[in-house]
């Protein structure tokens with residue numbers, strides 16, 4: 001499924017090692033490292049080019065004992081040949097990739113016991129996929145002294161747990177990570193994605209040897225292809241009708257934001273049911289409003305939960321919506337209701353997407369999210385037999401069979417009150433529009449992220465601004 005061409009996969013270390021062994025068996029020794037180091041040197045060269053050029057620049061390599069340090073040394077050799085002053089510091093005294101060290105010295109690089117006076121750019125070659133979480137004290141000390149210097153991580157930022165992206169101990173914080181062969185969780189999810197900075201992928205030929213990926217990162221082409229578009233034969237009903245049950249007397253804004261998100265989606269008709277009906281009607285004349293889900297009329301999907309409260313009225317609204325047996329996005333207060341009544345979804349035939357943030361996750365799972373966000377999301381998806389969209393800088397989406405997506409468009413600006421209400425509305429509209437539920441979840445997260453980024457370009461981001469930026473982003477980037 002992931003092989004749809006534009007997607008990129010994410011693989012764990014064991015799969016990378018197997019693919020590497022299979023490929024290496026067909027190639028002369030050192031070929032892969034040469035490919036990796038060549039691309040690394042080229043990327044560093046471009047970065048230095050932006051700040052005065054390679055010639056005469058001061059580059060410091062932090063070099064571990066394994067092949068990751070070897071990559072750094074071979075790249076350092078190329079830079080030294082191009083006139084950079086390259087200094088390598090061993091993290092473990094007397095231990096480095098021997099052939100790479102010789103090439104480095106032959107090209108004019110030098111090993112030193114301490115940092116040079118000045119560094120323009122530091123290369124993290126401490127550990128790659130052979131790394132365990134955390135850094136030796138010597139590396140922590142060097143990195144502290146290099147704080148503020150442009151940092152390029154080789155393959156993964158050292159110290160990040162490669163298979164989960166967890167950062168539970170000191171780890172390198174890179175501006176750019178040049179990653180080889182395939183993407184890994186370390187650069188794609190959790191705090192590791194933050195520590196990776198801009199991730200540049202270098203194809204070294206592993207592709208044909210890799211198995212099904214651990215997770216998938218969709219691209220904008222995937223989202224464009226999936227987004228439902230009306231045909232000339234559609235009417236407002238056949239495009240899909242979404243029911244939105246969100247907001248309340250107390251929190252009418254949640255209803256308005258969820259509806260605003262929904263209106264940006266592909267559904268042809270939005271029905272609102274809830275106690276914020278007056279507010280919704282006033283702001284959106286195109287939406288038909290009722291107080292009760294039971295009176296809302298037929299829909300192809302429901303979004304239930306944002307700001308609806310958790311009292312008995314809210315519980316009965318949720319239960320009416322579930323009775324309709326159509327796909328549902330369950331968010332916010334709806335998740336709190338589910339946590340209190342975990343059997344609510346048992347035996348449900350239609351797809352359900354749960355959209356927790358970390359605190360809602362804790363309520364549902366009975367424990368906090370841990371270091372492995374993909375594992376956390378999978379556990380919840382299995383328990384409730386649902387699709388789970390676990391929000392974060394890299395939102396994780398999993399279906400109960402384990403198919404996993406990572407959203408690449410997250411932005412810190414999205415962490416603002418009401419932002420999730422907009423997402424829930426948009427996601428529901430995609431469900432109503434007939435998109436497969438896992439794709440509806442990732443497409444909504446992707447476009448919501450783009451809208452957050454776009455809104456952030458012109459000032460502080462509010463949920464309302466995310467909602468009003470959605471049509472712009474959909475028109476300009478998704479082509480709807």
Ligand SMILES: NC(=O)C1=CN([C@@H]2O[C@H](COP(=O)(O)OP(=O)(O)OC[C@H]3O[C@@H](n4cnc5c(N)ncnc54)[C@H](OP(=O)(O)O)[C@@H]3O)[C@@H](O)[C@H]2O)[C@@H](O)CC1
Pocket residue numbers: 016017020032033036064065066067068069071126127128129130131132133134135136154155156180181204206
């Ligand atoms: N895959 C590919 O296709 C290609 C891979 N290539 C490159 O190879 C890299 C993998 O190299 P690698 O296997 O030699 O392991 P690497 O990451 O250098 O580190 C191992 C060393 O670090 C040590 N160590 C680890 N953690 C530690 C800790 N917390 N604290 C202290 N020590 C710790 C560990 O010690 P040990 O476990 O032996 O005690 C061992 O000495 C890969 O990321 C990529 O850059 C490319 O060149 C070509 C294509």
Ligand SMILES: [K+]
Pocket residue numbers: 068124125126127128153154155156157158
């Ligand atoms: K590294």
